[in-house]
Amino acid sequence: MIIAGVMSGTSADGVDVAVCRITAGPDAASPRVKLLRYSSFAYPKAVRAAVLGAMNAEDISTAELARLNWRLGEIYADAVSKACAAANVRGKSLSLVGCHGQTVYHQGIAAKYLGAEVRATWQVGEASVIAERLRVPVVSDFRPADLAAGGQGAPLVPMLDYVMFRSEKVSRILQNLGGIGNLTALPAGCSADGAMAFDTGPGNMVIDGCMERLYGKHFDRGGAVGRRGGVLTDVVQEVLRRPYFSAPPPKSCGREEFGSSFVDGFISRCRKVSTSDADVVATATALTAESVLLGYRSFVWAHVGQAAPLAKVEYVVAGGGAKNAALMDMLREGFGALGVKVRVMEDLGVPAQAKEGVAFALLAWLTWHRLPGNVVAATGATRPVILGKVTF
Template identity: 25%
Template sequence: MNNQIKNLYQRADKQERLIIGLMSGTSMDGLDIALCTVRGYGVDTEIRVIEFCTASYDDAFRKQIKAVFSKKNANLDLVCLMNEHIANVHATFINDALETWGYKAADIDFIASHGQTIFHAPKSLHRLSGYPNGTLQIGDGDHIAFKTGIITLSDFRQKHLAAGGEGAPLAVYGDYLIFSKKGENRIMLNIGGIANFTYLPGNSNASAVFSTDVGPGNTLMDQYMQQNFGRFYDKDATISSSGNPNQKLLSALLGHGFFELDFPKTTGPELFNLNYLHQAQKQSSTEKINKEDVMATLCHFSADGIVNAIKKSVNKEKEFWVFMSGGGIHNPLLTDLLRKNLPRANFDTTAALGIQPDAKEAVLFAILANETLCGKKISFGKGVPSVFMGKISLPT
């Protein structure tokens, strides 16, 4: 047996595994790095975050990613080069984090790398006859494995596509395994660039579980802030709180057919971008309203998309719990709107369940890797392929 395969087997067979989960989302603010201890698999999974940090992207690196991000006519030369460059940068971040935390590469069993999404193209968005659902994440796993010396699982979304899914959202798998609770109907709401949630029924029936994107979270607000205010995001909702939502613009923003599609569904900045806003302003004759009012409207747009989707999912439930994560939880206007418009919901963050909200997405990829290495098939419901995900890269 090849020694690397033997090493893979021995580490997967351990009672407790040290797995690093990585996540870089559409906000492109940095790389979330979560070092987790994992025991068991499936519904018996026990996971604990022992270290967490976000390695921030500098402006130069973010600009390099944006050059190939969500562009139908991206430069293929740059796409090719960024596949390697992102992996090298992420590997450096990992090595630096391990040194800071006092670990050696040999201590870590696996890395679970999401990579950087640069384009998401479900059929509902591309509408090209004869073509399947598609998505592309770059940041090559072989480069990460070689430069860290740690077995790396990456490119998780392709198996989901191959099995008939849209490649997103993948949170449903980890959410079900570690957050389901008998007797509580739970919504695991992640507000990143795109907002998505997993519905976990209180009967713990895996076939009734689903996960779906619901529309923009932070992406439109962030894009507008960067273009018009020279800030990366609206810290503490200062700008959006100073404006008033414009109802004509809000109605135009909510008028897209995406919001009428059945669950589960996926989307991305390929749809929800500044051109989308421009078209809505043109349609509603609101091109001249002040920028603060636009920001207020965009915040209400994100909130309404989330609220309407959750109401469709729990319309028969008298009481339910919403556990939030992602960068959007730091937007007080957005979270206040959610609480106001979902009065039957009990709100908290995933910190109440033992997982830091900012670390949750990285942790979920550590769980996906653990299932691929150690798990057994779980039969989920419609739209949730029952597959193991992630390609395995060996260090040498």
């Protein structure tokens, strides 16, 4: 099957489309995945503003959310059409679309609401619009089934990590640095039950938020600003004392923890120590690096060492953060001191920013074949479940 995986992450910078060929492997846990083409499309400025507004707003009208849902459906359909044309996939060659949608709210931990314990997640981008425009079935809304089964609905990428990147000889940690950072730890020779996965904390989200406020730019291109500034170590250590970072996996986070309000407070903390804008961005960059290193030292090191103590360990970075040279230098220095080699996803044959699109193509394939897509060791669900809803 040729499947287009569509991802728009918490950075809300645009739409990634991975056009893939997926075929059955020797068993249900081993489908063969080949990336045919990766394309990326920036959101129009007004759309990005509306998406960020929906994520961060305490008060937004139902009408605005409904309109945004339908507008994103059109944008996703257009992105898939262009990506398929670029991949020379035309006519009826496209079999299926797997669309994650745009997360506007995610609460993986149950909390009291109207007299009951409730978990909630909401991704927008109308699947019916995509199915009608492209005339192919669409699998969407992947997270709720895992939440309903007692999981946190995230992370979902570990299934792809296990299928494509597990090794008999090498222990691999697959770190994605999108808006939020998340990792999958695969000890050498592990089964899916042996994987560990969780959100490490902010990826690019806080860096991007500081760049927006201080420089009027969406992100720190190449880490240039972060490299100019000095890291305010006390601020980093103060943030890392927040309960999220010491909480054991499985765990997930999002803009609810590290979005607009957090960025405002973070800048205020930095301003008490330095008046330099570059120092703020450098400190945000260090926060991401140190949260990743803390997650590894606190939870992953023992897990990998106990499962495969003699195996070589590789730390493989994907997502937009892999393009931030300042961040990557911090990670290489920190992991080098631990004897761990840092690589980028391209070394394993997948472009750094294509990985999540490929993941949702795979999850759509699994759903279409009525196979579970969650890794219970990653999400904390009570059982493996089939993810998503199919729209014809």
